[in-house]
Amino acid sequence: MxxxxxxxxxxxxxxxxVEPHPAVADAYHRAAGRHGVACDVAEIGRRFRSAWIRQEAIDAAATPAFATDQDRERRRWREIVAEVFAGAPESDAIFIDLWESFARPAAWRPxxxxxxxxxxxxxxxxxxxxxxxxxxxxxxxxxxxxxxxxxxxxxxxxxxxxxxxxxxxxxxxxxxxxxxxxxxxxxxxxxxxxxxxxxxxxxxxxxxxxxxxxxxxxx
Ligand SMILES: [Mg+2]
The missing domain is CATH 3.40.50.1000 (HAD superfamily/HAD-like)
Structure with missing residues:
Protein backbone atom coordinates (compact mmCIF):
# COMPACT_ATOMS: atom_id res chain seq x y z
CA MET A 1 0.00 0.00 0.00
CA VAL A 18 -2.88 10.10 19.62
CA GLU A 19 -5.19 12.83 20.87
CA PRO A 20 -5.64 14.48 24.27
CA HIS A 21 -8.24 12.72 26.37
CA PRO A 22 -10.15 14.54 27.81
CA ALA A 23 -10.15 17.02 24.91
CA VAL A 24 -8.01 20.13 25.29
CA ALA A 25 -10.86 22.48 26.31
CA ASP A 26 -12.06 20.00 28.95
CA ALA A 27 -8.53 19.52 30.29
CA TYR A 28 -8.12 23.31 30.56
CA HIS A 29 -11.52 23.60 32.25
CA ARG A 30 -10.62 20.97 34.84
CA ALA A 31 -7.18 22.47 35.49
CA ALA A 32 -8.74 25.93 35.93
CA GLY A 33 -11.24 24.47 38.39
CA ARG A 34 -8.38 23.03 40.47
CA HIS A 35 -7.10 26.60 40.86
CA GLY A 36 -10.49 28.18 41.57
CA VAL A 37 -10.98 29.72 38.11
CA ALA A 38 -14.40 29.19 36.48
CA CYS A 39 -14.67 29.50 32.69
CA ASP A 40 -17.11 28.16 30.10
CA VAL A 41 -15.73 25.16 28.16
CA ALA A 42 -16.89 26.45 24.76
CA GLU A 43 -15.28 29.83 25.48
CA ILE A 44 -12.05 28.06 26.46
CA GLY A 45 -12.14 26.21 23.13
CA ARG A 46 -12.56 29.43 21.15
CA ARG A 47 -9.81 31.24 23.05
CA PHE A 48 -7.47 28.24 22.76
CA ARG A 49 -7.82 28.14 18.96
CA SER A 50 -7.17 31.85 18.58
CA ALA A 51 -4.21 31.76 21.02
CA TRP A 52 -2.72 28.76 19.21
CA ILE A 53 -3.00 30.52 15.84
CA ARG A 54 -1.40 33.65 17.33
CA GLN A 55 1.62 31.63 18.52
CA GLU A 56 1.98 29.99 15.07
CA ALA A 57 1.93 33.50 13.53
CA ILE A 58 4.70 34.63 15.91
CA ASP A 59 6.89 31.73 14.71
CA ALA A 60 6.04 32.41 11.05
CA ALA A 61 7.01 36.10 11.39
CA ALA A 62 10.27 35.42 13.28
CA THR A 63 13.72 35.51 11.64
CA PRO A 64 14.46 32.75 10.92
CA ALA A 65 10.88 31.50 10.65
CA PHE A 66 9.87 28.45 12.69
CA ALA A 67 13.12 28.13 14.64
CA THR A 68 12.46 26.75 18.11
CA ASP A 69 13.93 25.24 21.25
CA GLN A 70 12.74 23.95 24.61
CA ASP A 71 12.37 27.51 26.02
CA ARG A 72 10.31 28.69 23.05
CA GLU A 73 7.98 25.69 23.37
CA ARG A 74 7.45 26.24 27.08
CA ARG A 75 6.86 29.96 26.46
CA ARG A 76 4.34 29.12 23.69
CA TRP A 77 2.20 27.11 26.10
CA ARG A 78 2.58 29.58 28.95
CA GLU A 79 1.32 32.37 26.66
CA ILE A 80 -1.53 30.25 25.28
CA VAL A 81 -2.72 29.44 28.80
CA ALA A 82 -2.40 33.11 29.84
CA GLU A 83 -4.47 34.15 26.81
CA VAL A 84 -7.14 31.50 27.43
CA PHE A 85 -7.57 32.68 31.01
CA ALA A 86 -7.24 36.34 30.01
CA GLY A 87 -4.17 36.94 32.16
CA ALA A 88 -5.82 35.82 35.43
CA PRO A 89 -3.29 35.81 38.31
CA GLU A 90 -3.79 32.04 38.60
CA SER A 91 -2.88 31.46 34.94
CA ASP A 92 0.74 30.58 35.70
CA ALA A 93 -0.31 27.92 38.22
CA ILE A 94 -2.84 26.59 35.67
CA PHE A 95 -0.07 26.53 33.05
CA ILE A 96 2.24 24.46 35.27
CA ASP A 97 -0.64 22.11 36.12
CA LEU A 98 -1.44 21.62 32.40
CA TRP A 99 2.23 21.31 31.40
CA GLU A 100 2.60 18.45 33.89
CA SER A 101 -0.80 16.90 33.01
CA PHE A 102 0.03 16.60 29.30
CA ALA A 103 3.36 14.96 30.20
CA ARG A 104 1.42 11.99 31.63
CA PRO A 105 0.54 9.03 29.38
CA ALA A 106 -2.98 9.01 30.88
CA ALA A 107 -3.69 12.38 29.18
CA TRP A 108 -3.54 10.76 25.72
CA ARG A 109 -5.40 8.09 23.82
CA PRO A 110 -4.62 6.36 20.51
MG1 LIG B 1 -1.05 16.90 14.26
Missing part, protein backbone atom coordinates in the same frame (compact mmCIF):
# COMPACT_ATOMS: atom_id res chain seq x y z
CA UNK A 2 3.00 2.36 0.42
CA UNK A 3 4.90 3.87 -2.55
CA UNK A 4 7.64 1.46 -3.70
CA UNK A 5 10.55 3.86 -3.09
CA UNK A 6 9.53 4.56 0.51
CA UNK A 7 11.79 3.22 3.29
CA UNK A 8 10.43 5.10 6.30
CA UNK A 9 6.99 6.23 7.40
CA UNK A 10 7.21 9.33 9.58
CA UNK A 11 4.11 9.96 11.67
CA UNK A 12 2.94 13.23 13.09
CA UNK A 13 1.88 12.60 16.71
CA UNK A 14 -0.97 14.82 17.98
CA UNK A 15 -4.14 14.36 15.93
CA UNK A 16 -2.52 11.54 13.94
CA UNK A 17 -1.49 8.75 16.33
CA UNK A 111 -6.42 7.29 17.28
CA UNK A 112 -7.62 4.26 15.26
CA UNK A 113 -6.77 5.65 11.78
CA UNK A 114 -3.17 6.34 12.79
CA UNK A 115 -2.82 3.02 14.62
CA UNK A 116 -4.04 1.22 11.50
CA UNK A 117 -1.41 2.89 9.29
CA UNK A 118 1.39 2.48 11.85
CA UNK A 119 0.59 -1.24 12.05
CA UNK A 120 0.60 -1.47 8.24
CA UNK A 121 3.99 0.27 8.10
CA UNK A 122 5.42 -2.15 10.66
CA UNK A 123 3.95 -5.15 8.88
CA UNK A 124 5.52 -3.91 5.62
CA UNK A 125 8.93 -3.93 7.35
CA UNK A 126 9.37 -0.17 6.98
CA UNK A 127 11.09 2.10 9.48
CA UNK A 128 8.52 3.84 11.68
CA UNK A 129 9.37 7.27 13.10
CA UNK A 130 7.62 10.14 14.87
CA UNK A 131 8.06 13.77 13.82
CA UNK A 132 6.27 16.23 16.06
CA UNK A 133 6.08 19.91 16.89
CA UNK A 134 6.55 19.12 20.58
CA UNK A 135 9.13 19.42 23.33
CA UNK A 136 11.19 17.13 25.53
CA UNK A 137 8.08 15.75 27.22
CA UNK A 138 7.44 13.64 24.13
CA UNK A 139 10.46 11.34 24.62
CA UNK A 140 9.19 9.59 27.79
CA UNK A 141 5.60 9.70 26.46
CA UNK A 142 6.70 7.96 23.26
CA UNK A 143 8.17 5.09 25.28
CA UNK A 144 5.00 4.73 27.37
CA UNK A 145 2.08 4.96 24.91
CA UNK A 146 1.13 2.61 22.08
CA UNK A 147 1.38 3.13 19.13
CA UNK A 148 4.07 5.80 19.78
CA UNK A 149 6.27 3.11 21.33
CA UNK A 150 6.41 1.28 17.99
CA UNK A 151 8.59 4.05 16.53
CA UNK A 152 12.32 3.42 16.17
CA UNK A 153 13.05 7.16 15.95
CA UNK A 154 11.47 10.15 17.71
CA UNK A 155 12.07 13.57 16.13
CA UNK A 156 10.91 16.53 18.20
CA UNK A 157 10.98 20.16 17.03
CA UNK A 158 12.33 21.57 20.32
CA UNK A 159 15.37 19.28 20.06
CA UNK A 160 15.85 19.58 16.27
CA UNK A 161 15.67 23.39 16.48
CA UNK A 162 12.99 23.78 13.81
CA UNK A 163 9.21 23.34 13.71
CA UNK A 164 7.13 22.00 10.86
CA UNK A 165 6.50 23.55 8.30
CA UNK A 166 10.18 24.69 8.09
CA UNK A 167 12.07 22.93 5.29
CA UNK A 168 14.98 22.55 7.75
CA UNK A 169 12.85 20.28 9.95
CA UNK A 170 12.37 17.83 7.08
CA UNK A 171 16.06 18.03 6.01
CA UNK A 172 17.24 17.18 9.56
CA UNK A 173 14.82 14.23 9.84
CA UNK A 174 15.73 12.67 6.48
CA UNK A 175 19.43 13.20 7.29
CA UNK A 176 19.12 11.42 10.62
CA UNK A 177 17.23 8.59 8.92
CA UNK A 178 20.02 8.38 6.33
CA UNK A 179 17.46 8.63 3.54
CA UNK A 180 16.67 10.91 0.61
CA UNK A 181 13.41 12.86 0.37
CA UNK A 182 11.62 10.44 -2.03
CA UNK A 183 12.32 7.57 0.40
CA UNK A 184 10.25 9.17 3.17
CA UNK A 185 6.47 9.37 3.61
CA UNK A 186 4.92 11.63 6.25
CA UNK A 187 1.46 10.77 7.58
CA UNK A 188 -0.27 13.62 9.41
CA UNK A 189 -3.52 15.38 10.16
CA UNK A 190 -2.52 18.96 9.38
CA UNK A 191 -2.98 19.95 5.70
CA UNK A 192 -0.29 22.63 5.93
CA UNK A 193 2.24 21.55 8.60
CA UNK A 194 2.36 17.89 7.57
CA UNK A 195 0.98 17.39 4.06
CA UNK A 196 1.82 20.61 2.16
CA UNK A 197 5.13 21.16 3.97
CA UNK A 198 6.10 17.51 3.50
CA UNK A 199 5.45 17.73 -0.25
CA UNK A 200 7.42 20.99 -0.51
CA UNK A 201 10.32 19.09 1.08
CA UNK A 202 10.04 16.45 -1.66
CA UNK A 203 8.58 13.78 0.64
CA UNK A 204 5.51 11.70 0.00
CA UNK A 205 2.77 13.05 2.27
CA UNK A 206 -0.57 11.55 3.23
CA UNK A 207 -3.49 12.83 5.24
CA UNK A 208 -4.06 10.23 7.97
CA UNK A 209 -7.86 10.04 7.68
CA UNK A 210 -7.91 9.78 3.88
CA UNK A 211 -5.06 7.25 3.75
CA UNK A 212 -6.59 5.06 6.44
CA UNK A 213 -10.04 5.07 4.77
CA UNK A 214 -8.49 4.31 1.37
CA UNK A 215 -6.39 1.41 2.65
CA UNK A 216 -9.35 -0.12 4.52
CA UNK A 217 -11.50 0.20 1.39
CA UNK A 218 -8.81 -1.66 -0.54
CA UNK A 219 -8.46 -4.45 2.05
Missing amino acids: FPAAVRAIVFDVVGTL LPAGVHLARAARDAGLTVALASNFDGRLFPLARAIEPLSWAEHVFVSAEIGWRKPAAEFFRVVEGRLGLTAPEVLIVGDDPELDVAAGRRAGWHAWDVATASATSRGRA
Whole structure:
Protein backbone atom coordinates (compact mmCIF):
# COMPACT_ATOMS: atom_id res chain seq x y z
CA MET A 1 0.00 0.00 0.00
CA PHE A 2 3.00 2.36 0.42
CA PRO A 3 4.90 3.87 -2.55
CA ALA A 4 7.64 1.46 -3.70
CA ALA A 5 10.55 3.86 -3.09
CA VAL A 6 9.53 4.56 0.51
CA ARG A 7 11.79 3.22 3.29
CA ALA A 8 10.43 5.10 6.30
CA ILE A 9 6.99 6.23 7.40
CA VAL A 10 7.21 9.33 9.58
CA PHE A 11 4.11 9.96 11.67
CA ASP A 12 2.94 13.23 13.09
CA VAL A 13 1.88 12.60 16.71
CA VAL A 14 -0.97 14.82 17.98
CA GLY A 15 -4.14 14.36 15.93
CA THR A 16 -2.52 11.54 13.94
CA LEU A 17 -1.49 8.75 16.33
CA VAL A 18 -2.88 10.10 19.62
CA GLU A 19 -5.19 12.83 20.87
CA PRO A 20 -5.64 14.48 24.27
CA HIS A 21 -8.24 12.72 26.37
CA PRO A 22 -10.15 14.54 27.81
CA ALA A 23 -10.15 17.02 24.91
CA VAL A 24 -8.01 20.13 25.29
CA ALA A 25 -10.86 22.48 26.31
CA ASP A 26 -12.06 20.00 28.95
CA ALA A 27 -8.53 19.52 30.29
CA TYR A 28 -8.12 23.31 30.56
CA HIS A 29 -11.52 23.60 32.25
CA ARG A 30 -10.62 20.97 34.84
CA ALA A 31 -7.18 22.47 35.49
CA ALA A 32 -8.74 25.93 35.93
CA GLY A 33 -11.24 24.47 38.39
CA ARG A 34 -8.38 23.03 40.47
CA HIS A 35 -7.10 26.60 40.86
CA GLY A 36 -10.49 28.18 41.57
CA VAL A 37 -10.98 29.72 38.11
CA ALA A 38 -14.40 29.19 36.48
CA CYS A 39 -14.67 29.50 32.69
CA ASP A 40 -17.11 28.16 30.10
CA VAL A 41 -15.73 25.16 28.16
CA ALA A 42 -16.89 26.45 24.76
CA GLU A 43 -15.28 29.83 25.48
CA ILE A 44 -12.05 28.06 26.46
CA GLY A 45 -12.14 26.21 23.13
CA ARG A 46 -12.56 29.43 21.15
CA ARG A 47 -9.81 31.24 23.05
CA PHE A 48 -7.47 28.24 22.76
CA ARG A 49 -7.82 28.14 18.96
CA SER A 50 -7.17 31.85 18.58
CA ALA A 51 -4.21 31.76 21.02
CA TRP A 52 -2.72 28.76 19.21
CA ILE A 53 -3.00 30.52 15.84
CA ARG A 54 -1.40 33.65 17.33
CA GLN A 55 1.62 31.63 18.52
CA GLU A 56 1.98 29.99 15.07
CA ALA A 57 1.93 33.50 13.53
CA ILE A 58 4.70 34.63 15.91
CA ASP A 59 6.89 31.73 14.71
CA ALA A 60 6.04 32.41 11.05
CA ALA A 61 7.01 36.10 11.39
CA ALA A 62 10.27 35.42 13.28
CA THR A 63 13.72 35.51 11.64
CA PRO A 64 14.46 32.75 10.92
CA ALA A 65 10.88 31.50 10.65
CA PHE A 66 9.87 28.45 12.69
CA ALA A 67 13.12 28.13 14.64
CA THR A 68 12.46 26.75 18.11
CA ASP A 69 13.93 25.24 21.25
CA GLN A 70 12.74 23.95 24.61
CA ASP A 71 12.37 27.51 26.02
CA ARG A 72 10.31 28.69 23.05
CA GLU A 73 7.98 25.69 23.37
CA ARG A 74 7.45 26.24 27.08
CA ARG A 75 6.86 29.96 26.46
CA ARG A 76 4.34 29.12 23.69
CA TRP A 77 2.20 27.11 26.10
CA ARG A 78 2.58 29.58 28.95
CA GLU A 79 1.32 32.37 26.66
CA ILE A 80 -1.53 30.25 25.28
CA VAL A 81 -2.72 29.44 28.80
CA ALA A 82 -2.40 33.11 29.84
CA GLU A 83 -4.47 34.15 26.81
CA VAL A 84 -7.14 31.50 27.43
CA PHE A 85 -7.57 32.68 31.01
CA ALA A 86 -7.24 36.34 30.01
CA GLY A 87 -4.17 36.94 32.16
CA ALA A 88 -5.82 35.82 35.43
CA PRO A 89 -3.29 35.81 38.31
CA GLU A 90 -3.79 32.04 38.60
CA SER A 91 -2.88 31.46 34.94
CA ASP A 92 0.74 30.58 35.70
CA ALA A 93 -0.31 27.92 38.22
CA ILE A 94 -2.84 26.59 35.67
CA PHE A 95 -0.07 26.53 33.05
CA ILE A 96 2.24 24.46 35.27
CA ASP A 97 -0.64 22.11 36.12
CA LEU A 98 -1.44 21.62 32.40
CA TRP A 99 2.23 21.31 31.40
CA GLU A 100 2.60 18.45 33.89
CA SER A 101 -0.80 16.90 33.01
CA PHE A 102 0.03 16.60 29.30
CA ALA A 103 3.36 14.96 30.20
CA ARG A 104 1.42 11.99 31.63
CA PRO A 105 0.54 9.03 29.38
CA ALA A 106 -2.98 9.01 30.88
CA ALA A 107 -3.69 12.38 29.18
CA TRP A 108 -3.54 10.76 25.72
CA ARG A 109 -5.40 8.09 23.82
CA PRO A 110 -4.62 6.36 20.51
CA LEU A 111 -6.42 7.29 17.28
CA PRO A 112 -7.62 4.26 15.26
CA ALA A 113 -6.77 5.65 11.78
CA GLY A 114 -3.17 6.34 12.79
CA VAL A 115 -2.82 3.02 14.62
CA HIS A 116 -4.04 1.22 11.50
CA LEU A 117 -1.41 2.89 9.29
CA ALA A 118 1.39 2.48 11.85
CA ARG A 119 0.59 -1.24 12.05
CA ALA A 120 0.60 -1.47 8.24
CA ALA A 121 3.99 0.27 8.10
CA ARG A 122 5.42 -2.15 10.66
CA ASP A 123 3.95 -5.15 8.88
CA ALA A 124 5.52 -3.91 5.62
CA GLY A 125 8.93 -3.93 7.35
CA LEU A 126 9.37 -0.17 6.98
CA THR A 127 11.09 2.10 9.48
CA VAL A 128 8.52 3.84 11.68
CA ALA A 129 9.37 7.27 13.10
CA LEU A 130 7.62 10.14 14.87
CA ALA A 131 8.06 13.77 13.82
CA SER A 132 6.27 16.23 16.06
CA ASN A 133 6.08 19.91 16.89
CA PHE A 134 6.55 19.12 20.58
CA ASP A 135 9.13 19.42 23.33
CA GLY A 136 11.19 17.13 25.53
CA ARG A 137 8.08 15.75 27.22
CA LEU A 138 7.44 13.64 24.13
CA PHE A 139 10.46 11.34 24.62
CA PRO A 140 9.19 9.59 27.79
CA LEU A 141 5.60 9.70 26.46
CA ALA A 142 6.70 7.96 23.26
CA ARG A 143 8.17 5.09 25.28
CA ALA A 144 5.00 4.73 27.37
CA ILE A 145 2.08 4.96 24.91
CA GLU A 146 1.13 2.61 22.08
CA PRO A 147 1.38 3.13 19.13
CA LEU A 148 4.07 5.80 19.78
CA SER A 149 6.27 3.11 21.33
CA TRP A 150 6.41 1.28 17.99
CA ALA A 151 8.59 4.05 16.53
CA GLU A 152 12.32 3.42 16.17
CA HIS A 153 13.05 7.16 15.95
CA VAL A 154 11.47 10.15 17.71
CA PHE A 155 12.07 13.57 16.13
CA VAL A 156 10.91 16.53 18.20
CA SER A 157 10.98 20.16 17.03
CA ALA A 158 12.33 21.57 20.32
CA GLU A 159 15.37 19.28 20.06
CA ILE A 160 15.85 19.58 16.27
CA GLY A 161 15.67 23.39 16.48
CA TRP A 162 12.99 23.78 13.81
CA ARG A 163 9.21 23.34 13.71
CA LYS A 164 7.13 22.00 10.86
CA PRO A 165 6.50 23.55 8.30
CA ALA A 166 10.18 24.69 8.09
CA ALA A 167 12.07 22.93 5.29
CA GLU A 168 14.98 22.55 7.75
CA PHE A 169 12.85 20.28 9.95
CA PHE A 170 12.37 17.83 7.08
CA ARG A 171 16.06 18.03 6.01
CA VAL A 172 17.24 17.18 9.56
CA VAL A 173 14.82 14.23 9.84
CA GLU A 174 15.73 12.67 6.48
CA GLY A 175 19.43 13.20 7.29
CA ARG A 176 19.12 11.42 10.62
CA LEU A 177 17.23 8.59 8.92
CA GLY A 178 20.02 8.38 6.33
CA LEU A 179 17.46 8.63 3.54
CA THR A 180 16.67 10.91 0.61
CA ALA A 181 13.41 12.86 0.37
CA PRO A 182 11.62 10.44 -2.03
CA GLU A 183 12.32 7.57 0.40
CA VAL A 184 10.25 9.17 3.17
CA LEU A 185 6.47 9.37 3.61
CA ILE A 186 4.92 11.63 6.25
CA VAL A 187 1.46 10.77 7.58
CA GLY A 188 -0.27 13.62 9.41
CA ASP A 189 -3.52 15.38 10.16
CA ASP A 190 -2.52 18.96 9.38
CA PRO A 191 -2.98 19.95 5.70
CA GLU A 192 -0.29 22.63 5.93
CA LEU A 193 2.24 21.55 8.60
CA ASP A 194 2.36 17.89 7.57
CA VAL A 195 0.98 17.39 4.06
CA ALA A 196 1.82 20.61 2.16
CA ALA A 197 5.13 21.16 3.97
CA GLY A 198 6.10 17.51 3.50
CA ARG A 199 5.45 17.73 -0.25
CA ARG A 200 7.42 20.99 -0.51
CA ALA A 201 10.32 19.09 1.08
CA GLY A 202 10.04 16.45 -1.66
CA TRP A 203 8.58 13.78 0.64
CA HIS A 204 5.51 11.70 0.00
CA ALA A 205 2.77 13.05 2.27
CA TRP A 206 -0.57 11.55 3.23
CA ASP A 207 -3.49 12.83 5.24
CA VAL A 208 -4.06 10.23 7.97
CA ALA A 209 -7.86 10.04 7.68
CA THR A 210 -7.91 9.78 3.88
CA ALA A 211 -5.06 7.25 3.75
CA SER A 212 -6.59 5.06 6.44
CA ALA A 213 -10.04 5.07 4.77
CA THR A 214 -8.49 4.31 1.37
CA SER A 215 -6.39 1.41 2.65
CA ARG A 216 -9.35 -0.12 4.52
CA GLY A 217 -11.50 0.20 1.39
CA ARG A 218 -8.81 -1.66 -0.54
CA ALA A 219 -8.46 -4.45 2.05
MG1 LIG B 1 -1.05 16.90 14.26
